[in-house]
Structures are given as structure tokens and as C-alpha cells.
Amino acid sequence: MRKPVLLTPGPTQVPEEVLASASLPIMHHRTPQFEAIFEEAAENLKYIFQTENPVIMLTSSGTGALESSVINLCSPGDKVIAVNGGKFGERWIELCKAFHLDLVEISIPWHRTVKPEEIEKALKENPDAKVVFTTLSETSSGGVTDIESIAKITRTSPALLVVDAVSGLGVTPLYTDKWGVDVVVSGSQKGFMLPPGLGFITMNERAQKAMESSTLPKYYFDLKKAYKNHAKNTTPWTPAISIIVQLNIALRMMKEEGIENIFTRHHKLSEAIREGVKALGLTLYNEDTGDCCIAVNVPDGVDGGKIVKLARDKYQVTFAGGQGDLKGKIFRISAMGNVGPNDVILGLATIERTLAELGYSFEKGKGISAAICSLSK
Ligand SMILES: *Cc1c(COP(=O)(O)O)cnc(C)c1O
Numbered sequence: 001m002r003k004p005v006l007l008t009p010g011p012t013q014v015p016e017e018v019l020a021s022a023s024l025p026i027m028h029h030r031t032p033q034f035e036a037i038f039e040e041a042a043e044n045l046k047y048i049f050q051t052e053n054p055v056i057m058l059t060s061s062g063t064g065a066l067e068s069s070v071i072n073l074c075s076p077g078d079k080v081i082a083v084n085g086g087k088f089g090e091r092w093i094e095l096c097k098a099f100h101l102d103l104v105e106i107s108i109p110w111h112r113t114v115k116p117e118e119i120e121k122a123l124k125e126n127p128d129a130k131v132v133f134t135t136l137s138e139t140s141s142g143g144v145t146d147i148e149s150i151a152k153i154t155r156t157s158p159a160l161l162v163v164d165a166v167s168g169l170g171v172t173p174l175y176t177d178k179w180g181v182d183v184v185v186s187g188s189q190k191g192f193m194l195p196p197g198l199g200f201i202t203m204n205e206r207a208q209k210a211m212e213s214s215t216l217p218k219y220y221f222d223l224k225k226a227y228k229n230h231a232k233n234t235t236p237w238t239p240a241i242s243i244i245v246q247l248n249i250a251l252r253m254m255k256e257e258g259i260e261n262i263f264t265r266h267h268k269l270s271e272a273i274r275e276g277v278k279a280l281g282l283t284l285y286n287e288d289t290g291d292c293c294i295a296v297n298v299p300d301g302v303d304g305g306k307i308v309k310l311a312r313d314k315y316q317v318t319f320a321g322g323q324g325d326l327k328g329k330i331f332r333i334s335a336m337g338n339v340g341p342n343d344v345i346l347g348l349a350t351i352e353r354t355l356a357e358l359g360y361s362f363e364k365g366k367g368i369s370a371a372i373c374s375l376s377k
Contacts, residue, residue, distance in 0.1 A: 004316045007347045009139045009167050009293035010190040012337030014246075018193060021249045022242045029241050035233040037248050042233065044251035048169065048192075048259065049184055049202050051176040056226045057247075058199040059240045062166035062187030063091065065199030068221035069162050069185050070095050073131055073207060075215040077102055081122045081159070082133040083114045087140035087323045088164055092133040099216055104129060110141045110326065113288040116149040123157050130210070131160045136168030137292035140323045142332060144172055144290025148179045155180040160207050166190060169200075170254060171266050171336055172291050182207040188243060191262075193250050193337040197240045266291040269335035269344050272374040276348040277333075279370035280355070280362045285330045293320070293334040302358045304328035310354045317350040341375050 006013045027034045038057075045055035058065055074080065079102040082092040096103045104126050108114055119132060132154055137144050147163055154161035160182040165174055169184070170191030176184050181204075188198035201223070203211065211223055225236040254262060270291040274284065277296050285295035298304035305328050308321045320332040333347055348371045352364060 004318060005343055005346060006318050007333050007335065007339065007343060008318050008320045009137075009332060009334040009336055010187075011196055012190055012193055012334075013339060013343075014193055014195060015250070015253065015338045018246045018249050018253075021246050022195070024245065027241055027245070029234065029239060034241065034244075037245060039233045041244060041248040041251055042230065044248075044255050045200065046202075047255055048251065049176050049186075049200070050174065050178065050259070051184070051202050051204075053177075053202050053204055053208075054227065054230050055200050055202040056223060056230055057235065057239065057244065058201065058221065058226070059197065059235075059237065060199040060221075061189075061196055062164075062185070062199055064221065065166075065185045065187060065201045066091060066164055067095055068199070068201060068218075068223060069183055070099055070101075070133075071216040071218045071221060072211045072214055072223040073160060073162070073183070074099065074101055075213070076100065078130045079104065079126060079128050080131045080133065081106060081119070081126060081129045083108065083119075083135065085112070085114055085141070085143065086110050086135070086138035088135050088138055088166070090324075092135070092164065096133070110138075111143075111286050113138065113143040113145040113286075114150075116146060116153055119150050120153050123153065123159060127158075129159045131162055133162050134164070136163050136165040136174055137172060137290060139167040139293055139332075140326065142284070142286040142290065142293050142295035143288040144168065144292060145288070147174060147181060151179040151181050154182070160210060167292050167336065170259075170262060173263050176202060177204070188247065190336055192247065192254075194246050195243060197243045198247060263291075266335060268375065268377075269339060269341065270294060272341070272344050272371040273333050273335060273347065275374040276344075276367040276371035277351065280352065280367040285326075292336060293332050295322075295326075295330045295332050298329055298331060299355070299360050302355065302360050304331060306358055307331050307351075307354050310357060311350050315350045315353060317347060319347075344375070345371055
């Protein structure tokens with residue numbers, strides 16, 4: 001069997017040295033040996049999150065970390081603002097509704113991201129809002145939100161800014177402390193190049209204060225317990241020990257590469273993908289397209305569902321299809337995580353072979369050639 005290639009916005013490819021570390025015997029977590037690994041990982045997480053505050057590790061997928069932000073910041077009936085501009089914005093909406101919060105929804109079309117003025121207006125109309133829930137990279141649509149400008153607004157308002165950076169962290173710039181973002185949430189299986197299973201959350205002083213007075217019910221995701229344990233390099237419950245061991249290896253690699261270099265690499269590879277698909281006559285879905293995932297409109301006359309299926313089953317290259325209303329209308333390619341130029345060229349080659357087979361007409365080789373030119377810039 002040939003090695004499958006993942007060009008999806010999560011889960012992403014895991015480097016071999018990270019994969020290998022999971023095959024070591026299970027360590028006990030209440031030991032100085034594990035605590036040393038935890039301590040190193042916790043320190044390096046702060047670097048990737050660009051914060052001086054602790055980054056809490058949760059054993060859950062990213063959604064568990066999203067939920068923990070809601071239940072640890074809010075109390076019953078609190079007014080909150082959430083942006084709905086894609087599948088993951090929708091998740092904030094569903095979470096706020098699940099906990100019966102007084103929700104103000106900013107609903108925007110999926111082909112763009114929220115404008116800072118829209119947040120400003122919502123805050124002006126709702127000065128009693130406690131939290132604004134947003135998404136850095138809206139993975140379903142390929143849009144990257146201008147969090148820096150939004151944080152300038154929330155920083156001087158009483159409302160806390162919570163950013164879902166599950167697919168954006170370690171991929172596209174997010175400077176938590178410098179920008180004044182109150183809460184950042186992420187997960188293991190995207191930019192961190194790890195298997196799924198860990199959620200991350202960091203809170204600044206303002207947010208930790210809100211946590212102290214939050215009264216929504218919680219138990220497993222009670223972050224007050226997590227903070228207490230974190231200070232002693234441990235967790236309240238049995239953590240995903242093997243993934244934390246892997247996290248430590250992945251973080252060492254990320255730190256060695258350097259956060260700015262990581263952003264530059266994702267940008268270069270994403271540019272090559274964009275140049276490649278455009279050279280084939282294809283168009284991008286999102287007007288605020290970023291470097292986390294590139295959503296491409298399915299050309300007229302082609303069955304969108306078949307592109308992803310054929311690429312995966314015949315060529316062992318996995319792309320992502322569209323979600324919700326975008327099913328069959330877009331496909332998504334991502335250079336997120338452990339992806340290099342060769343993967344991108346292979347990805348373009350696979351798009352060409354797949355589209356040719358599905359009857360789309362274009363000049364063969366043009367996409368690959370544009371990608372190679374872009375990579376050598
Ligand atoms: C992947 C992702 C999540 C979390 O999904 P899980 O399946 O729970 O890990 C949340 N938000 C965004 C933007 C994502 O891309």
C-alpha cells in the first residue's frame with residue numbers, strides 16, 4: 001500500500017519522530033518523570049500561544065476546549081455575542097444555546113469573515129455583553145478573521161474576547177498577549193501535527209477573574225481545578241499521557257523552527273496552492289482566504305463529491321469536501337502542520353488528474369507548473 005497523504009485542515013500529518021514516541025511504554029502520570037515532560041510541554045505551549053499565561057491541557061477534542069471556555073466564563077442568563085460565519089461559528093451558537101445564554105448572533109455569509117465594525121456595532125448595541133466568541137480560521141470556509149483589529153475593540157470594552165484558534169494556531173499569526181486577546185482555544189490535531197485528543201485553553205488575568213465568579217454547572221471541565229493542578233505540573237484527571245509525550249516532541253520541533261518561520265512556511269505553501277488552482281481556471285470561495293485552508297469552488301459540470309472521493313481512493317491524497325450548505329460546491333486543500341513543498345506539488349498533480357478524469361478541461365501541467373514557480377519565489 002502506498003502512503004496516504006493528508007492535505008486536510010485536520011487531522012493533519014504527524015511527523016515520524018512524533019508517531020514513534022507514542023509507541024513507548026505508558027508512563028504513570030503521577031511521577032516526577034511525567035511531570036518533567038508536562039512542565040517542558042507547558043512552557044513551550046506558552047511560546048506557540050504567544051502568551052505569558054498558563055496554557056491548560058484538556059483531554060478532549062477541540063470542541064471540549066470550546067465548551068470549557070463557555071462554561072468557565074459565563075453564568076446562567078449572561079448576555080454573549082457570537083459570530084456565525086461557518087460550521088465552527090455555528091458551533092459557538094449551538095454551545096451558547098445549549099447553556100441557555102442570552103445570545104446575540106452576528107450572522108454573516110460564509111464567503112467572508114466578520115468585520116471589526118460589525119463587532120463594534122454589536123457591542124455598542126449590547127454594552128452588557130460579557131463575552132464575544134469568534135473564530136480565527138473558519139475551517140469550513142477558508143476565511144481568516146482579523147483578530148488583531150477585533151481585539152483592539154474588545155480590549156477597551158468590558159466584554160472578553162474568546163477566539164477559537166483550533167485550526168489557526170501554529171499556522172497563521174495570532175499574538176495572544178501582544179494583541180490583547182483574552183482567551184484562546186485550540187486542539188492537537190491541526191497545526192500541532194499530533195493525533196486528535198488534546199484540547200488547549202489559555203486565559204489572561206481578566207478572563208481568569210471571570211472564571212472565579214462563573215456559576216454555570218461544570219465538573220470534568222472545571223478549569224479552576226485544572227489551574228490548581230497545572231501549577232504542580234499535573235492534571236486533575238488522568239490525562240492523555242501518550243499524546244502529551246508526543247506533544248512535547250512536536251513542540252520542540254516547532255520551537256526549533258520558530259513561530260515566524262512556521263507562519264512563513266504555511267504562507268508560502270498556501271500561496272503555491274492558490275497559484276496552482278488559479279492556473280487551472282479555478283476560483284477561490286472565500287474573499288478573506290487565509291493560510292489555514294484553501295476553499296476552491298467546484299467548477300461547473302463537475303460533481304464536487306467525486307473530486308474528494310477519487311483523489312482519496314485512487315490517488316491516496318485526502319482533501320476535504322464542503323460542509324453543510326457547501327457540500328459538493330467547494331473542496332478544501334490545506335498545507336497545515338507537517339506538510340512540505342513535495343506534498344503541495346503532489347496535491348496539485350492529484351487535482352489535475354482528478355479533474356481531468358471528471359471531464360473538466362484545462363491545459364495539463366499548468367497547475368503543477370504554477371505551484372512550482374510560486375514555491376521557487
Ligand atoms: C477542528 C476545529 C474545531 C474542533 O473540532 P474537534 O473535532 O472537536 O477537534 C473547532 N474549531 C475549528 C475552527 C476547527 O477547525
